[in-house]
Amino acid sequence: MGTVGIREVAQRAGVSPGTVSNVLNRPERVAAATRARVEQAIRELGFVRNGSAATLRAGQSRAIGLVVLDVGNPFFVAVARGVEDVVSDRDHAVILCNSGESPEREGRNLRVLAEQRVRGVLITPTDEDLSRLDLLRQRGVAVVLVDHPATGDVCSVSVDDVAGGDLAVAHLLDRGARRLAYVTGPLAIRQCADRRKGARRALRTAGLPARALEDVVVPEMNASGGALAAEKLLAGDLPDAIFCANDLLALGVLRALSQAGVRVPEDVALIGYDDIEFSSAAAVPLSSIRQPTYQLGKIATELLLDECDAPAGHAHQQIMFQPELVIRESSR
Amino acid sequence: MGTVGIREVAQRAGVSPGTVSNVLNRPERVAAATRARVEQAIRELGFVRNGSAATLRAGQSRAIGLVVLDVGNPFFVAVARGVEDVVSDRDHAVILCNSGESPEREGRNLRVLAEQRVRGVLITPTDEDLSRLDLLRQRGVAVVLVDHPATGDVCSVSVDDVAGGDLAVAHLLDRGARRLAYVTGPLAIRQCADRRKGARRALRTAGLPARALEDVVVPEMNASGGALAAEKLLAGDLPDAIFCANDLLALGVLRALSQAGVRVPEDVALIGYDDIEFSSAAAVPLSSIRQPTYQLGKIATELLLDECDAPAGHAHQQIMFQPELVIRESSR
DNA sequence: GGGACGTGTTGACACGTTTTAATTCAGTCG
DNA sequence: CGACTGAATTAAAACGTGTCAACACGTCCC
Numbered sequence: 001m002g003t004v005g006i007r008e009v010a011q012r013a014g015v016s017p018g019t020v021s022n023v024l025n026r027p028e029r030v031a032a033a034t035r036a037r038v039e040q041a042i043r044e045l046g047f048v049r050n051g052s053a054a055t056l057r058a059g060q061s062r063a064i065g066l067v068v069l070d071v072g073n074p075f076f077v078a079v080a081r082g083v084e085d086v087v088s089d090r091d092h093a094v095i096l097c098n099s100g101e102s103p104e105r106e107g108r109n110l111r112v113l114a115e116q117r118v119r120g121v122l123i124t125p126t127d128e129d130l131s132r133l134d135l136l137r138q139r140g141v142a143v144v145l146v147d148h149p150a151t152g153d154v155c156s157v158s159v160d161d162v163a164g165g166d167l168a169v170a171h172l173l174d175r176g177a178r179r180l181a182y183v184t185g186p187l188a189i190r191q192c193a194d195r196r197k198g199a200r201r202a203l204r205t206a207g208l209p210a211r212a213l214e215d216v217v218v219p220e221m222n223a224s225g226g227a228l229a230a231e232k233l234l235a236g237d238l239p240d241a242i243f244c245a246n247d248l249l250a251l252g253v254l255r256a257l258s259q260a261g262v263r264v265p266e267d268v269a270l271i272g273y274d275d276i277e278f279s280s281a282a283a284v285p286l287s288s289i290r291q292p293t294y295q296l297g298k299i300a301t302e303l304l305l306d307e308c309d310a311p312a313g314h315a316h317q318q319i320m321f322q323p324e325l326v327i328r329e330s331s332r
Numbered sequence: 333m334g335t336v337g338i339r340e341v342a343q344r345a346g347v348s349p350g351t352v353s354n355v356l357n358r359p360e361r362v363a364a365a366t367r368a369r370v371e372q373a374i375r376e377l378g379f380v381r382n383g384s385a386a387t388l389r390a391g392q393s394r395a396i397g398l399v400v401l402d403v404g405n406p407f408f409v410a411v412a413r414g415v416e417d418v419v420s421d422r423d424h425a426v427i428l429c430n431s432g433e434s435p436e437r438e439g440r441n442l443r444v445l446a447e448q449r450v451r452g453v454l455i456t457p458t459d460e461d462l463s464r465l466d467l468l469r470q471r472g473v474a475v476v477l478v479d480h481p482a483t484g485d486v487c488s489v490s491v492d493d494v495a496g497g498d499l500a501v502a503h504l505l506d507r508g509a510r511r512l513a514y515v516t517g518p519l520a521i522r523q524c525a526d527r528r529k530g531a532r533r534a535l536r537t538a539g540l541p542a543r544a545l546e547d548v549v550v551p552e553m554n555a556s557g558g559a560l561a562a563e564k565l566l567a568g569d570l571p572d573a574i575f576c577a578n579d580l581l582a583l584g585v586l587r588a589l590s591q592a593g594v595r596v597p598e599d600v601a602l603i604g605y606d607d608i609e610f611s612s613a614a615a616v617p618l619s620s621i622r623q624p625t626y627q628l629g630k631i632a633t634e635l636l637l638d639e640c641d642a643p644a645g646h647a648h649q650q651i652m653f654q655p656e657l658v659i660r661e662s663s664r
Numbered sequence: 665g666g667g668a669c670g671t672g673t674t675g676a677c678a679c680g681t682t683t684t685a686a687t688t689c690a691g692t693c694g
Numbered sequence: 695c696g697a698c699t700g701a702a703t704t705a706a707a708a709c710g711t712g713t714c715a716a717c718a719c720g721t722c723c724c
Contacts, residue, residue, distance in 0.1 A: 017710090017712095018714095023713095050710050050711065051711095052709090053709075053711040056711075056712095057713080254697085
């Protein structure tokens with residue numbers, strides 16, 4: 001059994017290869033009877049179209065690239081779900097790449113995507129240097145930035161982290177807190193800095209001085225980072241309420257406080273960020289800021305495919321979603 | 333700027349297209365001076381090799397497919413990490429597909445992979461019907477089953493779930509438990525059934541009757557399923573110890589018990605399965621059964637690529653890993 | 665009955681790369 | 695000095711599909 005191509009199918013159905021191609025790509029242009037004959041031949045021979053030949057001929061593939069910072073992060077998993085749903089609706093495929101926050105890996109990934117001649121790329125960049133993307137954009141590949149606000153000449157979809165920080169702290173203040181702590185990763189990370197900015201805005205709105213919010217910076221944004229932050233807090237006077245830059249940090253804080261005999265929310269109120277699935281299942285269900293992650297992926301993909309389909313009459317858009325406050329036991 | 337191909341590079345470097353191809357694929361065969369000239373031309377023109385043309389010519393691409401049941405599941409995320417590390421070491425790419433436990437989506441995914449002419453496929457099948465895979469195997473595409481023990485004519489890599497169940501219950505018995513509960517999802521799921529089988533084996537080994545282990549079956553294997561199970565247990569006489577078929581269930585149980593004033597591990601010991609990241613961060617750190625997920629992905633990929641490289645002298649292997657007991661507070 | 669028209673179908677070529685056999689050339693040995 | 699060797703390079707032939715201009719064949723209208 002040699003490889004069965006469009007030619008063998010054509011021969012078996014008694015038509016020309018061109019007709020088989022039409023059946024595959026524009027079925028409406030071929031007479032019903034002929035089409036039926038071709039489709040039967042396809043089934044009988046177990047023909048599977050050669051995607052690379054199609055891509056080669058067309059100049060671009062029916063695939064888009066998705067480059068994320070960390071496939072293990074629930075945030076990106078949710079985004080990916082949104083992406084995949086749209087993409088499969090529109091009969092495309094998605095090539096998922098993981099940059100692991102390394103610019104070098106990001107570069108490798110982008111090269112592979114360029115070689116594959118993807119139609120477009122969704123990417124959460126590892127840093128502010130967008131020049132790596134020019135390589136693609138020069139070749140006419142559409143690009144949409146995900147969770148990274150852009151300035152002008154490119155589409156972007158993100159969530160308002162300043163508003164999120166504001167929401168969280170306004171809620172804590174509303175609940176009566178007057179001395180707060182902000183547990184965060186490095187402030188060089190845009191998300192951390194923006195959420196802090198929002199938190200301070202909430203303080204101002206409530207007429208409180210900036211020193212009412214103490215920063216606790218830890219190197220790693222996971223549960224052990226949270227435990228470390230809790231240690232620092234326990235060493236001094238405990239604040240009324242704690243705002244954590246993500247849920248993993250908050251869970252670490254929660255556990256360390258519980259072990260030290262501090263009650264949440266009676267002694268200290270606590271709120272996280274991201275609303276990961278596990279937050280509602282924690283020992284004390286965690287209040288959090290929910291981001292429209294699925295929507296993020298969905299809208300970004302629609303934007304991207306629209307740009308691909310009409311590269312001429314396309315105006316770049318910067319879309320920013322608003323996050324949402326989810327109140328649970330930890331700050332009730 | 334028209335598309336720049338191998339031809340333009342050749343012209344600029346003053347060589348033939350064949351030489352450029354050699355520089356790309358077998359650099360050692362071309363004289364150092366020529367190579368330098370070609371490489372400079374590549375840089376100057378910003379040439380990016382067209383992967384589809386290469387794939388078309390070669391008959392297969394330098395990519396493998398990975399079809400998982402659920403991209404959101406930490407188990408598969410860890411497997412995917414193992415896969416990607418090996419694959420990128422060997423200079424290949426991985427196309428990640430999500431079947432979402434739906435045989436129909438699985439079929440679509442396999443079709444796309446076939447069209448892309450992948451070299452091989454790693455798959456956790458949605459059901460026992462492996463006929464969908466024949467479509468690929470007939471075309472000479474290597475297949476390795478992941479987390480799904482196979483019988484004979486195909487490679488497989490899995491973890492011994494019976495041994496895992498045995499480990500968990502043996503540990504609980506060792507700790508003094510005499511009346512136990514097994515909180516699980518539908519027993520039609522192979523993993524659930526196998527872990528139960530192992531649990532019963534541990535009972536026999538300890539000389540206890542099967543009725544010492546009560547089954548609590550819930551429809552969903554997540555935290556709310558665990559809460560539901562806990563309700564059922566609280567309605568009767570509490571057992572000494574609870575074995576949960578996965579960590580999310582265990583976390584749900586833990587929370588519901590705590591709310592009811594039951595202390596873990598003093599009143600009831602608790603152990604989960606999978607050892608997901610959150611388990612160690614729970615209010616009461618959770619004992620669990622750890623599976624070598626990363627290894628699973630790594631070995632599966634090596635097996636697959638070996639089969640691809642030497643399709644002739646390849647003997648199918650069925651590899652089964654042993655899980656590992658991780659003891660934490662919840663069963664100390 | 666002839667021309668215009670529309671629907672289906674065809675044939676040939678192009679897409680960009682890899683590969684194989686052939687060719688060139690400098691150096692070596694008999 | 696000619697034949698041979700081996701290394702470096704080349705020319706040409708695929709790979710399988712999509713497209714597009716051309717063509718066949720009825721049908722309708724004047």
